Amino acid sequence: xxxxxxxxxxxxxxxxxxxxxxxxxxxxxxxxxxxxxxxxxxxxxxxxxxxxxxxxxxxxxxxxxxxxxxxxxxxxxxxxxxxxxxxxxxxxxxxxxxxxxxxxxxxxxxxxxxxxxxxxxxxxxxxxxxxxxxxxxxxxxxxxxxxxxxxxxxxxxxxxxxxxxxxxxxxxxxxxxxxxxxxxxxxxxxxxxxxxxxxxxxxxxxxxxxxxxxxxxxxxxxxxxxxxxxxxxxxxxxxxxxxxxxxxxxxxxxxxxxxxxxxxxxxxxxxxxxxxxxxxxxxxxxxxxxxxxxxxxxxxxxxxxxxxxxxxxxxxxxxxxxxxxxxxxxxxxxxxxxxxxxxxxxxxxxxxxxxxxxxxxxxxxxxxxxxxxxxxxxxxxxxxxxxxxxxx
Amino acid sequence: xxxxxxxxxxxxxxxxxxxxxxxxxxxxxxxxxxxxxxxxxxxxxxxxxxxxxxxxxxxxxxxxxxxxxxxxxxxxxxxxxxxxxxxxxxxxxxxxxxxxxxxxxxxxxxxxxxxxxxxxxxxxxxxxxxxxxxxxxxxxxxxxxxxxxxxxxxxxxxxxxxxxxxxxxxxxxxxxxxxxxxxxxxxxxxxxxxxxxxxxxxxxxxxxxxxxxxxxxxxxxxxxxxx
Numbered sequence: 352x353x354x355x356x357x358x359x360x361x362x363x364x365x366x367x368x369x370x371x372x373x374x375x376x377x378x379x380x381x382x383x384x385x386x387x388x389x390x391x392x393x394x395x396x397x398x399x400x401x402x403x404x405x406x407x408x409x410x411x412x413x414x415x416x417x418x419x420x421x422x423x424x425x426x427x428x429x430x431x432x433x434x435x436x437x438x439x440x441x442x443x444x445x446x447x448x449x450x451x452x453x454x455x456x457x458x459x460x461x462x463x464x465x466x467x468x469x470x471x472x473x474x475x476x477x478x479x480x481x482x483x484x485x486x487x488x489x490x491x492x493x494x495x496x497x498x499x500x501x502x503x504x505x506x507x508x509x510x511x512x513x514x515x516x517x518x519x520x521x522x523x524x525x526x527x528x529x530x531x532x533x534x535x536x537x538x539x540x541x542x543x544x545x546x547x548x549x550x551x552x553x554x555x556x557x558x559x560x561x562x563x564x565x566x567x568x569x570x571x572x573x574x575x576x577x578x579x580x581x582x583x584x585x586x587x588x589x590x591x592x593x594x595x596x597x598x599x600x601x602x603x604x605x606x607x608x609x610x611x612x613x614x615x616x617x618x619x620x621x622x623x624x625x626x627x628x629x630x631x632x633x634x635x636x637x638x639x640x641x642x643x644x645x646x647x648x649x650x651x652x653x654x655x656x657x658x659x660x661x662x663x664x665x666x667x668x669x670x671x672x673x674x675x676x677x678x679x680x681x682x683x684x685x686x687x688x689x690x691x692x693x694x695x696x697x698x699x700x701x702x703x704x705x706x707x708x709x710x711x712x713x714x715x716x717x718x719x720x721x722x723x724x725x726x727x728x729x730x731x732x733x734x735x736x737x738x739x740x741x742x743x
Numbered sequence: 744x745x746x747x748x749x750x751x752x753x754x755x756x757x758x759x760x761x762x763x764x765x766x767x768x769x770x771x772x773x774x775x776x777x778x779x780x781x782x783x784x785x786x787x788x789x790x791x792x793x794x795x796x797x798x799x800x801x802x803x804x805x806x807x808x809x810x811x812x813x814x815x816x817x818x819x820x821x822x823x824x825x826x827x828x829x830x831x832x833x834x835x836x837x838x839x840x841x842x843x844x845x846x847x848x849x850x851x852x853x854x855x856x857x858x859x860x861x862x863x864x865x866x867x868x869x870x871x872x873x874x875x876x877x878x879x880x881x882x883x884x885x886x887x888x889x890x891x892x893x894x895x896x897x898x899x900x901x902x903x904x905x906x907x908x909x910x911x912x913x914x915x916x917x918x919x920x921x922x923x924x925x926x927x928x929x930x931x932x933x934x935x936x937x938x939x940x941x942x943x944x945x946x947x948x949x950x951x952x953x954x955x956x957x958x959x960x961x962x963x964x965x966x967x968x969x970x
Contacts, residue, residue, distance in 0.1 A: 356849075360846075367842055640838070644898065646822060735818075
């Protein structure tokens with residue numbers, strides 16, 4: 352078959368019967384768009400999470416008694432620094448502060464700003480902060496969600512924490528934490544260690560946990576074992592576990608969408624299959640006519656394959672481009688709520704653009720294979736029946 | 744040219760109610776002969792045309808066209824035979840409604856190895872022969888019954904086939920268009936084509952060219968008459 356004549360005829364059929372294909376393309380674009388959005392969001396969240404956790408301490412340890420977290424003695428630090436391979440051992444005060452009226456809560460993290468910083472993003476942020484005023488008055492760094500919440504409650508420059516003894520402690524809002532950390536720091540407040548201790552009314556000599564780094568990854572398991580040997584009542588959390596917890600949360604939410612996708616695509620493919628299989632369908636007659644005027648089964652399958660390929664590729668490109676714009680330029684309104692919802696403060700993240708070949712090929716295969724099967728199987732069935740029957 | 748030997752066609756062969764559409768048909772058709780298959784609906788005329796055109800396969804017997812056994816051809820060869828040797832004109836025209844006249848006429852040539860300019864040239868000649876060239880760019884939906892018939896004729900002629908098969912060609916035409924159709928058949932006969940027409944239209948009783956009328960009844964040939 353001379354290709355230029357074949358493709359000329361293919362384009363004629365596609366163009367002249369465009370109304371027949373518009374519905375299929377429209378539904379295909381929606382399906383690809385949804386699938387692409389879900390895969391783009393979960394992949395981007397995982398990337399952002401990896402980048403955010405990169406700047407977090409490798410381990411945080413705290414004391415556990417009878418399965419309950421209790422305050423951690425500060426003298427543990429002296430013992431931990433003796434372990435070879437451990438660096439940047441930092442005391443932390445960590446806990447939720449509840450804003451009573453709406454039952455929203457902030458995550459307060461008190462760190463020793465004068466100690467070696469374990470949190471590299473915080474170090475970067477502090478370079479831009481006026482340290483003199485930050486330490487002259489009680490001050491804090493707040494996540495974007497916290498800042499928005501406080502502004503909404505008329506706490507623009509400072510916030511008064513209610514202490515356990517009933518008095519109030521005014522703390523100035525020095526700066527907002529970078530947006531890029533919103534995934535885990537949206538509801539976070541970072542403040543000097545002593546200030547956090549005062550808000551939580553911690554006694555002298557105790558903190559809530561200790562952050563530390565182990566630069567050599569290969570030593571991580573050994574260090575955990577050593578910590579357990581050193582303290583019988585220690586709980587060690589490494590950042591891989593945090594990553595896994597977030598990852599499975601997003602995978603779970605993405606999985607729900609994939610189930611919806613499977614239901615939608617199955618329905619759509621059944622409709623397509625039905626369209627071609629119908630006893631008196633226009634497609635059936637068209638195939639019968641072409642067979643009667645000398646087209647072979649092979650010619651028919653070739654024509655329908657290319658016709659489907661054009662529909663699949665144009666829907667794929669359109670769906671992926673729309674999803675890219677929706678997720679990475681418009682920050683996926685509505686879908687973002689579903690993925691990030693559940694936190695107590697409104698969270699907004701900017702999705703880091705990711706276009707991985709693996710994701711694109713998965714989208715294409717998840718969509719194209721069932722599409723081709725739903726069209727070509729009934730087409731083949733019609734093509735092998737006598738043309739006279741197909742033309743009825 | 745065409746040798747039909749002991750052809751039987753049974754529909755629903757393996758079911759409890761098989762239907763014998765053709766019973767032991769033997770017929771020889773010479774080159775450039777015009778055959779009129781007559782008989783009432785259900786007598787087996789269209790089934791016989793389908794078997795000659797290789798649109799269906801006989802249950803038993805053989806059909807040889809120009810020395811080639813076409814009754815047992817695999818699909819690829821049967822399609823090539825249809826494309827090369829047969830010009831089929833259907834009762835309901837069977838045109839692709841969304842396409843224009845010219846686009847319908849080029850359709851049989853698409854699987855050939857011809858390039859687009861040659862295909863267009865052949866289509867133009869065919870349209871002129873069928874008297875539909877002036878409607879080349881109009882879609883089938885915009886045509887009258889007679890114009891659709893001429894488009895179907897042009898499509899049947901575009902591959903320059905040796906054999907023209909017509910199944911109830913005038914059933915959907917008025918008398919004027921039916922006469923025009925017979926005029927075209929006459930020209931085709933003069934060009935050396937072999938023509939087989941299945942019809943029960945009395946207009947075919949007075950043809951301006953020599954023909955053989957084969958009367959069919961209940962799947963059998965009951966009478967052959969030269970005219």
